[in-house]
Amino acid sequence: MSVLSTGTNALIAFQRALATVSHNVANINTEGYSRQRVSFATTTPTAYGSDYIGNGTQITDIARIGDQLATSRLLDSTGELARLQQLSSLSSRVDALFSDTATNIAGQWSSFFDATTGLSANASATADRQNLLDNAGALVTRFKQLGGQIDGLNTEVNNGLLSSTAEANRLAGEIARINGQIGSNAASAAPDLLDQRDQLISQLIGHTGGTAVSQDGGAINVYTTGGQPMVVGATASTLTTVADPYQPGRLQVALKSRATTVTLGPSALGGQIGGLLEFRSSMLDPTSAALGRLATGLAITYNQQHAAGVDLYGNLGGDFFNLPSPTVSGNSGNTGSASFSASVEDLSNLDGQNLLLKFDGAQWTASRAETGTSVAMTGSGTSADPFMINGVALQVSGTAAASDKFLLQPTAGAINGLSVDITDPSRIAAATPVSVKADLANLGTGQVSNLRATDAGNPALLTPSSIEFIDANQYTLDGAGPFAYAAGQTISANGWSLTLDGAPAAGDSFSVGPTGAGSSNNGNALILSNLDQAKAFNGNTITLNGAVAGLTTTVGSAARQASYSADAQQIIHDSAQGARDSVSGVNLDEEAADMLRLQQAYQAASQLISTADTMFQSILSAIR
Structure with a gap:
């Protein structure tokens, strides 16, 4: 009976071990599966006097193989x-x-x-x-x-x-x-x-x-x-x-x-x-800010120069592009009544990055929204002395409460409001607002070059002026002077400037006056066409x-x-993944070897049962 019991225990153990091998093979393509291994141990032996006779094997554990590291x-x-x-x-x-x-x-x-x-x-x-x-x-x-x-x-x-x-x-x-x-x-x-x-x-x-x-x-x-x-x-x-x-x-x-x-x-x-x-x-945020900064730079630079010309109606040019103001959004948890209005005042210092404005109950501070890095902030926030932060002017109105916060987006919203302000082609200010004429009686070789409006907002820009040379080294302007002159020197007044090529002679005169309507003058258009090379950003370096x-x-x-x-x-x-699979993954060669070994053990256990049956039948025959 002990031989039969031992064989039966072994048969069951090997059968379960074979089932585990089959389970491993079946899950070779199962993601995250860890191969399982059967642990065998001897069963408790039976004492016969001073000796012990073993009772075969048993399964103590079916565990997955893994490496925690x-x-x-x-x-x-x-x-x-x-x-x-x-x-x-x-x-x-x-x-x-x-x-x-x-x-x-x-x-x-x-x-x-x-x-x-x-x-x-x-x-x-x-x-x-x-x-x-x-x-x-x-x-x-x-x-x-x-x-x-x-x-x-x-x-x-x-x-x-x-x-x-x-x-x-x-x-x-x-x-x-x-x-x-x-x-x-x-x-x-x-x-x-x-x-x-x-x-x-x-x-x-x-x-x-x-x-x-x-x-x-x-x-x-x-x-x-x-x-x-x-x-x-x-x-x-x-x-x-x-x-x-x-x-x-x-x-x-x-x-x-x-x-x-x-x-x-x-x-x-x-x-x-x-x-x-x-x-x-x-x-995404830096790209949006940079794209808005580019649009802002284009609009401001082009608008400034366009305003320095005159259109076919003889009027000074206005804005060519519409550009929205920077966005300032209050935190939803703010308790004060403060609000901000913003404008771009210094394009060369505008970097477009979002800024966080905080009020501590006594003063305002600014920092990078994404990093928290402190940013320099000047001014008092009034219309006469606005806050200045990275080229943006801010005016605060209302009363802020301690811990109130605002998000300043200098350029991120610029794209949404960008548009062309002009619909009439004749309103394009292609001409220089002033023109100059040399007196026909001039004796020198002086020729006007590089006439341009330097301050389109000057109220006297279109006021006629007269330049008269006393000699090659002195001139008067509308009777004022004399002023010293050197070859190539810029002469300016009333928001315009010009230079002369050649050498003027005593008595030479030049008249500066407004450009009339319908002029084919292209002075401002020439400047506009080269604005893509204007150094507008990063301290006028880009x-x-x-x-x-x-x-x-x-x-x-x-x-x-x-x-x-x-x-x-x-x-x-x-x-x-390879390191994990080398420990926990299913290896078909290894499983095949285990299956062959367990199959042979199973057959041997079956033979034990057959032998036990033969022995039992022999005993029965002997006493029948």
């Missing part, structure tokens, strides 16, 4: 890969907008200034004037198209945050439920249930980033990249989306606890959610053309860097 590395890699892939995917779409000739700003930009150059060649031609207006409208449309695409990507980010937070909450709830099922002893839990939990944790970290920490008793706690608890034991936290306090159409991610809702910034979350937030803060090229380069560089980082992280992730 390799699993932790894979989890860390999973969250970072998800973040970088999300960032790279969206950044490449922005890059495509600014690099593709069908959608970028550079093509329409060049066409607009080419049209201005065409007008300078034939300033009185209606066709050339209309062509300039058409190209100006096309350029504004291109700005708005790019702005619309950026707004669309902002909407995608919002939708991505909604779907990712909902999925993260579902996964956290499932993990907490399994933690509860496992209870205080993970060793007794089904290996497949543990695999299921690990797979859910991997998916959760793919959404939020972070780490998984085992606690005593078998439960696993999951924390986000910033250390916020998503799962603690059998309790799951809830992620939600809340409206940005400055921009209600923009969603932020927050962690809900029993009593409070805490907003989480980009640094507090990784995974897909972190990638969405980082894309918006590091790519031209408008340089800013266009710089924007394209910056966007492309950021997209490439995100792509390189994602590719590098993919290699790291593949390595971590």
